Amino acid sequence: MPPRRDVPGVKPSTALRTGWRALAERSASVLPLYLLASGLYGIARVPLLVAGLVALWIAGASGRLDPFVEVLRRSQREASGDAAGSDPFASGTVNPDQLGPGFGDAVGNLLTPEIVALLALGALGAVVLGIVASAVGSAVAVGGIAGLLRGDDGVRAGVDGAAAYWRSILGVRVLLLLALAVVVVPLGSVVAGVASAVLGAAASASGAGAAPSVGGSVAAAGIAVLGALVGAVLVLVVVLLFAFAEQAVVVDDAGALAAVRRSVRFPLDRPTAFLGYVAVAFGALVVSVTVAVAGSLTGTARLTGLVGAIALPPIVDGYKTSVYAETALPDDPNPTPLDERARAAFLGGLREVGAFVRDHPVANLAALACILAGGAIGWVATSSFGVTLPVGSDVGDVFAGGPLGPVGTAVNLAVNNWLVAADLAYSGLAAGVPAVVSLGFNGLLVGAVGGVFDPTAFAALVAPHGVVEVPALVVGGGLGLHLGAVVLGAFRGRRGADDVVDAVRLAYRVLLGLAPLFVVAGLIEAFLTPAIAALVLGG
Known part of the structure; x- marks a missing residue:
């Protein structure tokens, strides 16, 4: 490939508009890709979840859970005979300080070498x-x-790109990790050695066997801070040099090594475009931090995940790919206003939800079975403990939403549940296994909580919003199982790439329809569930 020079083919400002237009004008083609990319991380949770469940089963089968359960029973008996203030569960959460010295021993008893090794492997x-x-x-x-x-x-280009380029991009990721290790490990060793030498010299100056002087400790700390700063700068330089390697893989169809070489050369060949990327990346970082701070202050922290998953990445990737390929996004010959497209998308999505439930009963029933099976196992496992945890005296505390009160709670719940449904759907591309594991695990958690809480209290706290939220999550899981079946069919030669593309699009449309349902569930949980629970429980 001839080197790209600073030519006015695509200006940084044009490339930035390309990234924004890709998100705003081609959302039906862009958002499914980034939801899929985000959902694929659900695959990575499977080994850890499975390892945790197997470790818990081993602990239960070997009797190592018994001391832990006995601590809970003893604490409950003591609380029932003492003043209310001594109840370790009075606030609705466990207070370890009031569980007694046996609690730490009971927890330590669970961490056998076998279980630790299993969790490390996971x-x-x-x-x-x-x-x-x-x-x-x-x-x-x-x-x-x-x-x-x-x-x-x-x-279609994204699905084809996954098949064609993932190995080369994986090679780029491995090379990046190796480059970071080459930079960080020697620097860390040098900094540690210098700091140790300074401390040793300070101790020798203070006399044999004496602790280092304050000045020596301060000098060592200063060296460590300086080393950390130098290391951060070097890491940033390495990351920036690799910034366009993935674009080289896709645009130039280059292998991992060739892509890295072209990315390293890019700042020299296209300095203006590279500096533009630095500015865009820094701007994206500022927006992310601003959203995170605003979310923390207002109690809507889950918005950060939404922005980080599907809002900023298309703009940054759009810029990088546009300037690297020296191509801007073609104009839409028949543009539709954003508000009209959004209204049509969500209304059409609601219809797609009904159609998916009607047309794919096996996938949805299988998803429901996974949740119910997990719930039954969790309930049987914990109800046998003979421990009943009371709900806290103020039911409203369970649904506290920060400065915005119930509004913040509703926003967090709606966004979180929608992202969970998207993860269930698109992680299911791995033969449906992540969807099965996630559905079963979530059912297990709900069942386990139900097994140790008073049934009336549990129903009052879960049922009002659960009648909307749980079916919507089941549909998300059904999407994952459907996608898994389509991908398996493609691997077996019974389906083609068009079927995979259609399934990815279908999942996106159904997820749009699930969004209003999660908003309704979030509003019920934030505003109505506390009132209903307080009425039922008298709290």
Whole structure:
């Protein structure tokens, strides 16, 4: 490939508009790609969840859970005979300080070498699958953006890109990790050695066997801080040099090594475009931090996840791909106003929800069965403990929403549940396994909580919003199982790439229809559930 020079083919401002237009004008082609890329990380949770469940089963089968349960029973008996203030469960959460000294021993009894090794293996598997999932997700996203720049269908280009480029992008990720290790590990060793030498010299100056002087400790701390700053700068430089490697893989069809070389050369060949990317990336970081701070102050922190998953990445990727390929997004010959497209998308999505439930009963019933099976196992496991945890004296505390009160709670719940449904749907692309595991695990958690709470209290706190929220999550899981079946059919040669593309689009449309349902469920949980629970429980 001839080197790209600073030519006025696509100016940084034009490339930035391309990223924004890709999100705003081609949302039906862009958002499915980034929801898919985000949902693929659900695959990485499977080893850790499975390891945790197996570890819990081993602990129960070996009797190591018994001391832990006995601590809970003893604390409950003592609380029932003492003043209300001594109840470790009075606030609705466990107070470890009032559970007695046996609590720490009981927890430590669970951490056998076998269980620790199992959890470590699960964590390692999660890291490996996370790296692979990130490579596949990036291939989907960048492949789709590049397809839009060529005037192709974005979702089809993203699906084709996943098959064509994920290995090369995985190679880029591995090379990036190696480069970071080459930079960080020697620097850390040097900093640690210098700081140790300074402390040793300070201790020698203070006399044999004496502790280092204050000045020596301050000097060592200063060296450590300086080393951390130098390390951060070097890490940033490495990351920036790799910034356009994935674009090189997709646009130039380059292998991992060739893509990294072209990315490293890009700042020299296109300095203006590279500095524009630095500005765009910094702006995206500022927006992310601003949203995070605003979410923290207003009690709507889950909005950060929504912005980070599907709002900012298309703009940044659109800029990078546009300037690298020197191509702007073609004009839409028949543009539709954004408000009209949004209204049509959500109303059409509600119809798609009904159609999906009607046309795919097996997938939805299987998803419901996974939740019910997990719930039954969780309830049987914990109800046998003979422990009943009371609800706190103020039911409203369970649904506290920060400065915005119930509004903040409703926003957090709606966004969180919608992102969970998207994860269930698109992680199901891995043969449906992540969807099955996630559905079963969530059912297990609900059943386990139900097994140790008073049934009336549990129903009062869950049923009002659960009648809307749980079916919507079941549909999300059904999407995951349907996508898994389509992908399995494609691997077996019974389905084609068009079927996978159609399934990805269907999932997006159904998820749009689920969004209003989660908003309704969030409003019920934030405003009505506390009042209903207080009425039923007298709290």
